[in-house]
Amino acid sequence: MIINQYVSSGSNSSRDKFLNCSDWLVENAVRKDGYLVWESNFSWPTYDNTAPFISGMTQGHAIELLTNAYNYTKDKKYINYAKEGLKAFFIDINEGGVTYKDANGWWYEEYAQPNMKIQPRVLNGHIFALLGIYKYYDITGDEQAKYIFDMGTMDLKAYLAYFDNKEIQWTNYDLVGNVATSGYHNLHIDLLGKMYNITSSSIFNLYKNKWTNYSLLKTKENEVRQLEFLKPKIMEELSKSLLEKNKNKVKPLEQGLTKIELDIKKKNDEISLIHGNISQLNQSINQLSLKPDEEDIENKGWWQFWK
Secondary structure, eight states: OHHHHHHHHOOHHHHHHHHHHHHHHHHHOEEOSSOEEOOBOSOBGGGTBOSSBBOHHHHHHHHHHHHHHHHHHOOHHHHHHHHHHHGGGGSBGGGTSSEEEOSSOEEEOSSBOTTOSSOOOOHHHHHHHHHHHHHHHHHHOOHHHHHHHHHHHHHHHHHGGGGEETTTTEEBSSSSOOBOOHHHHHHHHHHHHHHHHHHOOHHHHHHHHHHHHHHHHHHHHHHHHHHHHHHHHHHHHHHHHHHTTOHHHHHHHHHHHHHHHHHHHHHHHHHHHHHHHHHHHHHHHHHHHOOOOHHHHHHHOHHHHHO
8 A cells, every 4th residue: 555655665755645645535535415435437347337336445445545644644634534434334335335234244345336236245345445444443443433343344254154165165256156366365365364463353364274275275286287297298208218228318207207206295195284274274163153042142141252
């Protein structure tokens, strides 16, 4: 983020870029009935969004940047605009806001537009919104922001399992079923780490570790495939050299073949270990996800702790 460039360098150029972006947000905010939004002036056919539409992620990014601008300049115009932008999270999508409200909590949609036929529920967009909201709360102590953050965190916990694509051992980009690219999969891991650092909620750390193991698994499986592809080529060359009685080639090829076979075995052992790690993490997640029964809730007051 541009604020990080300014903080790390302290240069006038970085400061100017940082404040120019903040001023742009002030100048281009769109005022609705009691709140501000920043519109995306393009269409997004993947989810049938037409221009202009709004975004929970954009709101979160804007609020975070404006909050940082206030924190470094103490100019109240920035925090006032951030506060007005925060109010969009109270508004349901069909009423012109960015939020799905359900029994579990609130979800902040990256691609928000009234009367959508589908609910994309994009994972990275929701978490980026949460991080922007939390930055505002961290600087201001505003309890409304904390409430919005907590409601979004509860919904994230409730839906996190649906982004865990166990069939292919990877993550989904959204709840429509689009599989995450490698870049987005790694982003999911990073964002869950940030959520764990803020909340200390073990569910985020467990999924972060599980999805990290998915990445390791794919890396090791690709390495095995490359070795398996190379192995028959070495065997063919070795057979040819044996027939030709070419001693200068035979020994190096035999050594190379032996090394490939040992490497394949080593990597398959590592794959087995990763599968074991994933199984253990699944058990921990399942145990954590078990709701206490009604008697336990009443007698021991576990419900608040579980949430």
